[in-house]
Amino acid sequence: MRFGSRRIRTCVFALNIRQVSNDSRKPTGSGFRTVFRVGLIYSGFIFESGLKDYGSSGRMDTNDSLRVASLWHSMHAISQQLSPISGCFGIELLQADTFDLHCFQSLTGTKFFVVCEPGTQHMEGLLKHIYELYTDYVLKNPFYEMEMPIRCELFDINLTQAIQKDRVALLAR
Amino acid sequence: MPPVGPRSGDAIFANVERVNAELFTLTYGAIVRQLLTDLEEVEEVNKQLDQMGYNIGIRLIDEFLAKSNVSRCVDFKETAEVIAKIGFKMFLGVTASVTNWDADGTCCSIVLEDNPLVDFVELPDTCQGLYYCNILSGVVRGALEMVSMKTEISWIRDMLRGDDAFELQVKLLKQVPEEYPYKDDE
């Protein structure tokens, strides 16, 4: 972020993470149950993650991600204007009929979001945990340049672990 | 989730992973030595240390926010207290205090009671103009800039220069409100 800059560069990244679990209530042919997408919009800048895509359904390509990120960024800002009382810091949850989108925004303006099945619990905890992973494995990595796409193996490894179901349940405690 | 209040600097420091301060001190010493060799001019070294601190500050702020649960500060006074009481403690394990406020509450001093950067250090005659701890001022400046506060930071007292404490003056230049995106660009 260039301090005081008026430019908004559009940007996002999304990770499509499909979670595989055996005890899902909604069996599907391919064996996976919950689709998470985790992304972070950093003051309008995008990160692309090196995480693999786990299939074609439910995936977003880069353009989709960009579109979502810029739209979200705008909606977030508009919500602050829309609020009938002052002190609104943006949208935390968007509920659609087929998914929930949770957003966590740090005080530095970094936004993290996760797209999940409607009603999935403990997403705030997950996002907070991802924020901590970001401060460890992205911000402390000398080879990560601010504002550039995230390509940090350790971040990906830890993110994948975090999104595993047990982990999410653990975070809820 | 129920709102979680900010944690004390001591509590955070007790819970984070820590390393021997000597590794930190000697590594910092190695950096200063490299800069003196590379840049030759003490004044340039001061600038570079400040820049390196700034680079750290713009990254470190997120860790600070993530681990401290600090919420938005109501004013600059609260911000300064948070930096001194929580920030310095949680990263360096040292206590700092805030003093010397000016009348309009935009300028104050952060006084360090201890400073792990300077163990083993004495400035040689050739480096008398060196602000050895200049990285710290850069860190504070960079961190505050990421939460929309533009500051100017200078050393008032420096024990390596014979003073009785380390005192950083923090002056708030302007607070940039968050921008509504559609007023941008056009």
Next chain:
Amino acid sequence: MIGVGKIKQYSNVLDKPLSKGKQEVSLSAFAFLFSELVQYNQTQVDNIAELERSRLEDAGYAVGARVLELLCHRDKGNRRETRLLGILSFVHSTVWKVLFGKVADSLEKGTEHEDEYMISEKELLVNRFISIPKDMGTFNCGAFVAGIVRGVLDGAGFPAVVTAHFVPVEGQQRPRTTILIKFAEEVLRREARLG
């Protein structure tokens, strides 16, 4: 509260009592500083080999030379090791414990060369948060630690070439780091003489 600060002033750094080395800072503070050390040095080189071999290793060397003096004085009553295995074990245990909070995972003798020894660590402290970009090949920030080891050995009269390498471990996602120590010929000749 004015004047009750903990710091005392000494006119000369040598008058100040040597600290016991128990003070700590957060790992994060070190990690951010180390990251910045690497970033700064990247701006000072033309290629990765130079970054690894001359810049990071040199920075580490400066630390190692001082660590040797500090520890010999504080922990060993102004004595230092004079034999090869003694100094290696000093590095692997004493130095590692003080700097990284633990003894190194292993110390081994090279099987192919008489003059080679290896100190290995599953996860080197300096590499904890660092992912090496693919285009940097085998680059390892452990070069800084290799420099520390070289600084200690050199100061103690055991000149050596010391390098850091990633070594894949079976069943592990992440490689371990091995610090390879190749002693100078004179060191081995001296050892042979001492018997």
